Amino acid sequence: MGRKQRKKEKQKESTRELIGIDEITDYSLKTPYGELVYFKIHPTNISVLSDESITARIYALMTVLKGIVEIEMLCLNSKENFEDNKQYLKRRIEMEQNPAIRNLLKQDSTNLDRMQVQMATAREFLIIIRLKDEKESNIFPYLSRIEKNLKDQGFATRRADNQDIKRLLGVYYEQNVTTEKYEDYDGERWIVLGDM
Structure with a gap:
């Protein structure tokens, strides 16, 4: 393939392809490097906690980290x-x-x-689980166990859904914290289905 042809093909790529995303599902982000599932952690204001309480929170986080091998963490500064x-x-x-x-x-x-x-203080904390070669039937029980483990350790958490993932990408890539609903395609809100 010539240089001009490669350039032309590159221009046809969608935004998702350019940033390495295969698909945004109802519960994950599929990439060439695995499927990413996000758990949103609601932060605790440690400035009002005693030293013992802070130590207990750190120990709880260590317990979670030791129990899940595939864990990754992300903190987003979700403010303007x-x-x-x-x-x-x-x-x-x-x-x-x-x-x-x-x-x-x-x-x-x-x-x-x-x-x-x-x-x-508008920061978001996320636990990321990278699924690799998981059987479809094992995914949801596995994710439920992780969510239960997080809650058992005292973390207020929930699994991010499709709109949460789109919002996280909007904050991460363009610092967009004001959009309320993200579209799958530019102009999607203006399409009237069945009106042809």
Whole structure:
């Protein structure tokens, strides 16, 4: 295959192909390197826990890690970054001659600071299980055992579904934390089925 032909074929690839995803199922992400199943862990605010409680949480996590060989972990910073907006407002405040407008810009800047502080703890923690050559009939009992193990160790968790996985990819690849429903294809929400 010539260079031009390869370039043409590369342009036809979908976004999923470009980032190495074969399929997003109802419960997993299929890749050439295995099927990934995500468990969302709801974080615990350790700043209010005693030293003994923190030690117990660490021990519980060690127990989970020792019990599951295929485990991987991921932490996503699932908050918006307002730095560009804050820098813009700072420049506008310096340039603005009208005191009323300058006051409004300062209020906007203060509001962005407040929003950023409120979102500072918006992190998501995930346990990832990489399935390789698992029989279809064994997958769900295996995943249920893992979920039960996590819950037995005191972690508030649930298995990520199709929309959760799409949102995780949106946050990971483009820092998109505002979209409520992700489409399988661009413009999918505008298609009216049966209207032909």
